[in-house]
Amino acid sequence: MPFSLTRYLPILDWGRSYNRITLAKDLIAAVIVTIMLIPQSLAYALLAGLPPEAGLYASIAPILLYAVFGTSKALAVGPVAVVSLMTAAALGNIVEQGTMGYAAAALSLAALSGLILLAMGIFRLGFVANFLSHPVISGFITASGLIIAASQIKHILGVDAQGHTLVALVASLIEHLPETNGKTAIIGITATVVLLGIRNGLKPALIGLGLGKTLADIATKAGPVFVVVLTTLAVWLFGLHDQGVRIVGDVPQSLPPLTMPALAPDLLRQLLLPAFLISIIGFVESISVAQTLAAKKRQRIDPDQELIGLGAANIGASLTGGFPVTGGFSRSVVNFDAGAETPAAGAFTAIGLAIAAVALTPLIYFLPQATLAATIIVAVLSLVDFSILRRSWAYSKADFSAVLATILVTLGIGVEAGVSAGVGLSILLHLYKSSRPHIAEVGLVPGTEHFRNILRHKVKTDPSVLALRVDESLFFANARFLEDRIQTRVAGDAKIKHVILQCTAINEIDLSALESLEAINTRLREMGVLLHLSEVKGPVMDRLQRSRFLDHLSGQVFLTQFEAAQTASSLS
Known part of the structure; x- marks a missing residue:
C-alpha cells in the first residue's frame, strides 16, 4: 500500500492489526462513552440554540469520519461546550433562533469550518494555531465557561433571559427573576447539586463501600443518565409539563437525515470569520487533548492529519443535520480511561448513538430542559480556572495582561471578540518581545x-x-x-x-x-x-x-x- 495513502487514511494503518482483543476493549469503551454522550449531546444542542436531535446527529457521522481520517486512538469527536457557545453567538447575530434558517445556517457554519480545517491540513498550516498562546487560550476558555454557565441559569429557573455576554445575561436574568417557575427551579437546582456530587464524590464513595474500581467508574460515568431518567419520570408522573416545566418534547425518531448547507453568498460572507475562529479554537482544544492522551501511550499525533480528520468530521456534520464539532476533553478522557485502543471505539459509539436516535428518542419526550442545563453547567465548571491569572501574574506581567484582557473582552463583548482579542494580543506580545531582544x-x-x-x-x-x-x-x-x-x-x-x-x-x-x-x-x-x-x-x-x-x-x-x-x- 503506498505510504501517501496511509498518510491520509490512517485507518489503513491501524486497521491491518485489528484483532478480537482490541475489538473487545473498543466495544467496552464505546458502551461507556455512549451512555455519557446521550445526555451531553442533547445538552450541547440546546446550548447551540438547536433542537436536541441535532446533538445526536452531530455525534454520529463526524465520529465515523474521524475514525477514518484521524490519527488519535482515543479522541472522541462531537459537540463541545465552547464550540457550541460560539455557534450560538455567531448565528444569533445573523438569523433568529428556532427558525429553519437558523438550522440551515448552523449547517453552513459546520461546512465552512470543515473546509477551512481541511485546507489547513492539506497545505500543512497547523502552525496557525500557534498564534494563540496557551495563557490566552486558558483565559478565553475560563471566560467562555462563565458565559456558558450563566446562559443556562435561565433554563434552571424557567425564564426567558437573553444575551451573549455575561453582563447582558446577568442583567436579563435579574429582570426576569420574578418570572421564575418554582418547580423548574427545584428540578434544575437539585439536578445540578446531584450531578456535582456524582462528579466529585460518587466514585470514591462506591469504592469505599466495596464496589470494584471498574464498576464504580462505570456507575459514575452513567450517573448523568440516572439523573435524566429520574427527572424525566418525575415530570411524567406528576404532570409537571402542564405546570410550566419546559420539556424537550417531540424528537424525530430517525437516523441523521441528509442535509444541504445554505449557500447564499451573503450568509457565507457573514459566517466566514466565525467559522475561522471556531476552526482555530476547536483545533487547539482537540490537538491538546489528543497529544496529552497519546503521550501516555507513547503514540504519535500528526497535527496536519488531525486538521484533515476534524475537517472531514465537520463536513460530515453539515451533511447530516449537525453543527460544528471538535474533539472533546471529557469524552476523550472517558474513552481513554475506558480502554479504547483504536478510533474504531468512536465508530462503535456512533453506532450506539444511532440506535439511541432511532429507538430511544420517544423516552426523552418529558425530559426537562432544566436537567440538560444542569448537565452543561456541571460540565463547564471544570473549564473555569482563575488560577491562570495568579500564575501569569507571578511569571510574566505581559502574559497576565493578555490573559486578563482576553477574559474581560470575552465577558464584556462576546466570544468572537474574545478570540479575536486573544489572537491579536498574542501576536502583539510576540512582536513586542521580539522587537526588544535581550x-x-x-x-x-x-x-x-x-x-x-x-x-x-x-x-x-x-x-x-x-x-x-x-x-x-x-x-x-x-x-x-x-x-x-x-x-x-x-x-x-x-x-x-x-x-x-x-x-x-x-x-x-x-x-x-x-x-x-x-x-x-x-x-x-x-x-x-x-x-x-x-x-x-x-x-x-x-x-x-x-x-x-x-x-x-x-x-x-x-x-x-x-x-x-x-x-x-x-x-x-
Whole structure:
C-alpha cells in the first residue's frame, strides 16, 4: 500500500492489526462513552440554540469520519461546550433562533469550518494555531465557561433571559427573576447539586463501600443518565409539563437525515470569520487533548492529519443535520480511561448513538430542559480556572495582561471578540518581545574561556572593549533596537575602541537587519571604533558571505568569543 495513502487514511494503518482483543476493549469503551454522550449531546444542542436531535446527529457521522481520517486512538469527536457557545453567538447575530434558517445556517457554519480545517491540513498550516498562546487560550476558555454557565441559569429557573455576554445575561436574568417557575427551579437546582456530587464524590464513595474500581467508574460515568431518567419520570408522573416545566418534547425518531448547507453568498460572507475562529479554537482544544492522551501511550499525533480528520468530521456534520464539532476533553478522557485502543471505539459509539436516535428518542419526550442545563453547567465548571491569572501574574506581567484582557473582552463583548482579542494580543506580545531582544554585556569568567552577563556574574572586562551577546535572531522588528543600544553605549564611553557582537544565539539575519549592521559598522568606524563578530553560525555566515557586508566590516570575524576578546584587547 503506498505510504501517501496511509498518510491520509490512517485507518489503513491501524486497521491491518485489528484483532478480537482490541475489538473487545473498543466495544467496552464505546458502551461507556455512549451512555455519557446521550445526555451531553442533547445538552450541547440546546446550548447551540438547536433542537436536541441535532446533538445526536452531530455525534454520529463526524465520529465515523474521524475514525477514518484521524490519527488519535482515543479522541472522541462531537459537540463541545465552547464550540457550541460560539455557534450560538455567531448565528444569533445573523438569523433568529428556532427558525429553519437558523438550522440551515448552523449547517453552513459546520461546512465552512470543515473546509477551512481541511485546507489547513492539506497545505500543512497547523502552525496557525500557534498564534494563540496557551495563557490566552486558558483565559478565553475560563471566560467562555462563565458565559456558558450563566446562559443556562435561565433554563434552571424557567425564564426567558437573553444575551451573549455575561453582563447582558446577568442583567436579563435579574429582570426576569420574578418570572421564575418554582418547580423548574427545584428540578434544575437539585439536578445540578446531584450531578456535582456524582462528579466529585460518587466514585470514591462506591469504592469505599466495596464496589470494584471498574464498576464504580462505570456507575459514575452513567450517573448523568440516572439523573435524566429520574427527572424525566418525575415530570411524567406528576404532570409537571402542564405546570410550566419546559420539556424537550417531540424528537424525530430517525437516523441523521441528509442535509444541504445554505449557500447564499451573503450568509457565507457573514459566517466566514466565525467559522475561522471556531476552526482555530476547536483545533487547539482537540490537538491538546489528543497529544496529552497519546503521550501516555507513547503514540504519535500528526497535527496536519488531525486538521484533515476534524475537517472531514465537520463536513460530515453539515451533511447530516449537525453543527460544528471538535474533539472533546471529557469524552476523550472517558474513552481513554475506558480502554479504547483504536478510533474504531468512536465508530462503535456512533453506532450506539444511532440506535439511541432511532429507538430511544420517544423516552426523552418529558425530559426537562432544566436537567440538560444542569448537565452543561456541571460540565463547564471544570473549564473555569482563575488560577491562570495568579500564575501569569507571578511569571510574566505581559502574559497576565493578555490573559486578563482576553477574559474581560470575552465577558464584556462576546466570544468572537474574545478570540479575536486573544489572537491579536498574542501576536502583539510576540512582536513586542521580539522587537526588544535581550542584549547582555558580557565579560570573561576568571580562569575560563567562557563569557557571561556582567550583571549576573563576577567577570573580567576591558574598558576598551564592549562585548555584547544578542540573544535572538535579528530581523526587521528588532534591528533598530540593536542600533540604538550600541549607539547609546558607545557614545557614552570614549574609552571604547572595539565592539564585539557575540552571535551565539543568532539563527538568522534578514535583509533589514543586515542593513542595520551595515549602518552600525559605518557609524562605529566614523567614531574610531572597530566592529567584530564572533561565534557566527554556519547558515548565518553563508548569507553574510553572499552580501558585501564582510568586505566592508571594520573589524574581524572570530570563531570564538574568547579569541575575539583577546585580539581586541591586544589591539587597544
